[in-house]
Amino acid sequence: MTRPTGKVSAFIQRYNPPLGGGNRPGGPLGGPITFMFNPNQLTLTKSASWIPHVVRGAEQAGIAEFSGSEPRSLALTVFLDVTDTHSRTVQQRVESLLTCCAPTMASIAAKAPSPPWVKFTWGQFQTVSFYSYVSQVTATYTLFDSSGTPLRATCAVNLTEISGSKPAQNPTSGSRSARRVHRVVDGDSLPLLAHREYGDPTVWRVIAEANDLDDPTRLPPGTELLLPAPDEIPAVLSRAPGPPAGSVTAGEGR
Known part of the structure; x- marks a missing residue:
């Protein structure tokens, strides 16, 4: 295996888990865990659950019933070798990966222990880049110096998707009508979506809160937004202040 030269390096970024729930993590937790060598193999798995029906x-057999999609999982191998470099030791690099399986200090302090969320990234390969948790790290040490310090190791890392597509309906919300998922296109704004969905652009905060949006004025095209059902909107929100600065209100930009 050769070291990458002039290539985009793969890395795993850790994120603070959302302490109050939600489908988006907090900010980055430390710097990225950059691979010394890019993987030469990735295994991506996606499954669907079906309930078989046996007719006595x-x-x-009877027709099977689809019960839902399973989260994606990604298996990859991280190769570590410091025989010809004076950078961080193999032990330190392995320990960085092991922290992905332990609760963060902030989550322990908040009495909601959780390991960090992570995302594997390798250039423009978006199919394998999604928020996930590390379900297992297996480190195999294969070379040591005379003092017993490991110089080479292979780490098998398994990631399991956390945040997938937002549900179209929340069966526990008590809502009498279904939620929808909207894919953002150019020109969309929260007030415009609120006007289309609820007939009132001033309730844009309902959409922002439902999707944990840090910057409601920034809606990248392709983003999937959960639109709560109309009967989930508190009446007080209809008297909320106007739209965020710089956004397009209903009827503008057309």
């Missing part, structure tokens, strides 16, 4: 006395 029938020669053939």
